[in-house]
Amino acid sequence: MKHTIQRTYNFNAGPSALPLAVLEKAQQELVDFRETGMSVMELSHRSPAYEAVHNEAIKRLKDLFAIPENYEVLFLQGGASLQFSMIPMNFLQPGQKAGYVMTGSWSEKAITEAKLFGEPYEVASTKEAKYCRIPELNELQYNDSDAYIHVTSNNTIYGTQWQEFPDTADIPLIADMSSDIMSKSVDVSKFAMIYAGAQKNLGPSGVTLVIIRKDLLEKANGKLPTMLKYGTQVKSNSLYNTPPTFGIYMLGEVLRWIEETGGLEAVAQRNEEKAKLIYDAIDNSNGFYVGHAEHASRSLMNITFNLPSEDLEKKFLSEAKEAGFVGLNGHRSVGGCRASTYNAVPYEACKALSEFMIEFQRENGVN
Known part of the structure; x- marks a missing residue:
């Protein structure tokens, strides 16, 4: 007798709900993926079968999110939390300043990590108002010489979201979009870098998406451990070491679902x-x-x-x-x-x- 699955009303903040159609497709392909006789989880990350999965996911992302040609797409690990460190490690030199817009717990964690590498400061903060709002654009005060400006596009804990992003001109704008990426269209060209953990809108936990403009890469600190350089991942198409292959496969299928649903x-x-x-x-x-x-x-x-x-x-x-x-x-x-x-x-x-x-x-x- 077949067991009838009762799906719950899943409002988890992350890991969060995945499309049922994607889960069912993964279930069908779990044991034998595209007639390889293996699961995606068993494929070598150097194999043509997996490479097709990897590159399809990148192409779908570029098409759906309208990512310009002068950007690289990376699949990393460590979540947004590792990016809090990698960003200043790569782009904030000792004595340099970087501006952080404080809108909640995640921006607090991000600026704490940046203090280990340079001189980050608060561009604006709504902490006194218990982070009940996003600062107005005219409240943002930053320096033309800043290494970058950092924002958190959506704040899961407080339920706030940027409706309009600042135009920082020549100062690189970096955004943590972990909790609202691919929920609507965004003008990617406004940003030097966008990063996001996958476990809200893109797939299961374990994959971190990074979209980075090529000219920002040229400014990166070259004296870092190999795995902490964005350039390492760019040169190897995020395949320098074994990536989270099943998570990337699922991310690609979620993107396919977005395509197929409009x-x-x-x-x-x-x-x-x-x-x-x-x-x-x-x-x-x-x-x-x-x-x-x-x-x-x-x-x-x-x-x-x-x-x-x-x-x-x-x-x-x-x-x-x-x-x-x-x-x-x-x-x-x-x-x-x-x-x-x-x-x-x-x-x-x-x-x-x-x-x-x-x-x-x-x-x-x-x-």
Whole structure:
């Protein structure tokens, strides 16, 4: 008797939901990939069969994200957290300054690592406002001589997202897009470098995407360990050592799924529709649900909110779990609730959550 799989409503912040169609295809190909008689996980990373997977993923990414010709695409390991170190290690020399826009925990971690190599400083910060908003562009104060400016495009813990990026002219702009990459179109040419962990919108954990402009590579510190030089990975097409082959295969299949479901324009529209369902439940609750982020800075990827009391929040999370919702706890550092609505989270899950929120308020509303 065949077991019927019951898919949960997965709102985990990461690793997060993957498209069911991609999981099912991976299941079909798991034992015998493209008639090789082997799983993708068993293929040599030097083999033509794997090289095709690798290069297909790069091509799909370049096409979907409209990456200009003067950029390199790399698949690395170590997550965004290793990039916090690699970026200043490669591009921030002792005595040089680099500007960091402080919008949450991840930018705090990034600037901490940069302090080991040069003189990073805060271009702007919304910490005093508990990171409830993204700074206005006119609040950013930086120097023309800066090695680079660093931003975090979406803040998973606080539920804020950049709606418009600064034009830093000749100063390289570097963005950590771990939690909203490929959720909408972005003008890549504005950035000298974009990096992202895969485990939100691109695939399973274990792969780190780096998109880097060739002229930035020319400024890199050459006196670094081999594996910590971006140039090493560029020269070897990210195959200097064994890459996370299965993760890259899955990333390529997620990109194929994006293609087949209408591309980034369709993805962006779906994400707006999904987020609206939950934000409407918050906004129409007469204060029963209170969103953390200011309206103009609201994220379409991570929706953060609180209830009138901690006891009600605990009850909400407990009943939500019983109803099949997973991952709605806020980050341990801030508490509250959080719904992460990444690309692969279906509309139906967001609709179900919205309806649950409305019903919970009806039964528990404070008169």
